[in-house]
Amino acid sequence: MSTTGFAQTAEQPTPSAVVFAYHTVGVRSIKTLLARGIDIRLVVSHEDSANETIWFESVAALCEEHDIPRITPENPNTPEIIAQIAALKPDFIFSFYYRNMLSAEVLEIASHGAYNLHGSLLPKYRGRVPVNWAVLHGETETGATLHEMTVKPDAGAIIAQTSVPILPDDTAFEVFGKLSVAAEQTLWNALPSLIAGTATKIPNDLSQGSYFGGRKPEDGRIDWSQSAQQVYNLHRAVAPPYPGAFTEHDGKTFIIEKARIFKHTTLKLPANLPLGISVVDNVTFGVCGDGKAIEILALQHQGCTMDNQALAKFFGRT
Incomplete structure (x- = not known):
């Protein structure tokens, strides 16, 4: 993946992206990309499940409002979906609370890198539902982390982090509200250096962290x-x-x-x-x-x- 920056000239188009997104963090992050001038060529998302309480913001509604093409494949790693994304030639791939793992073939499409926003202070609480696990374990702090995507989940180099407190009586829902803001701040502050190709990359030392699965x-x-x-x-x-x-x-x-x-x-x-x-x-x-x-x-x-x-x-x- 190239790390060359973009020259903002008439000859050089603005940076483009394919975005994998769902949930409130997906909505806030897409809005942040648009505010930073990113050309979003496609959003890959999920259909809402009838078995899930939908209390969060809608990526589908946002895409409709902004005329952004959106697809909801059950598997984003099929040859057909990979070919569709590759044809768009995105400079970046971003993942914002998208629930499926992305294959190496998908990640390698982006010429300027693939990046994910994760709801913890990596390397702690890698994996699923990190906010719920942090509250369950009595943590007093968590945060949002923007990191490079690799096939191994939440293992890529860290680009930026923003911490938030977990107060003694905070529920996971309340902490998630804080993290939605922290994710937006993290992405907003990191985008200029990502676009310029000057972002600092901090090693993600997995030996200092933890991994947790989903909850039922x-x-x-x-x-x-x-x-x-x-x-x-x-x-x-x-x-x-x-x-x-x-x-x-x-x-x-x-x-x-x-x-x-x-x-x-x-x-x-x-x-x-x-x-x-x-x-x-x-x-x-x-x-x-x-x-x-x-x-x-x-x-x-x-x-x-x-x-x-x-x-x-x-x-x-x-």
Whole structure:
């Protein structure tokens, strides 16, 4: 891949790109490329799934607004798709929250490099759903990283990073909002040097990082024998609009909608409560294995937030 910069003259066209994009980060990043004068010749994206809660911005709507051609192949690495991209002769390939891996044949098409925005401070939290994993593990900081793409996921040289704090009560949804801004800032600041061919490349030392796979709704099952902080971190990591941390009682499933660590200055945790959910005097406790508890502020059953009467019916203690 060439690293020669572009001379912005009448004879030299503006830089072009094929963009693989989905989700809010995809939308914000495409807007950033357009604002920096990149000629986006094609967007490769996904069709929305009927089995997924769509709470994020639409790449499809953005492409329609700006008359950008868009395709949604199930496999972006077929000979037909590779030929279609190669015919466009893009200077850059960018990937912004696109969910499929790209083959070496795709990455090599871009004459000035292929780059990905990842939602962590690489080399930490390589792989899938990095925001959720960072919150689950109680991290106090994460960020967005722009890096060169290689066949191995999230392993290429780092171009730029922007960090954001994870506050003690932040949910993954709230952290994702911060990362959307951080991703936009990272790309905006890095594009001039990428276009000029002067971008600094920092080695991505994988021995100093970690790799995580995807998560399933079943991974939100609460183990009440864990500490209150661990249970709270699970809630924060998968709180709605993600599928949610859940528990079962009398054959029924309940999802924690909103909670906090129980640190009341005047109200004490009642003694001898069993592990799991109990309601005492209209306060809903989730008692954990370390003898501490989370206070559940909103609990869902069958898609609806339970009122005090329903909570007392299922979990009331005298």
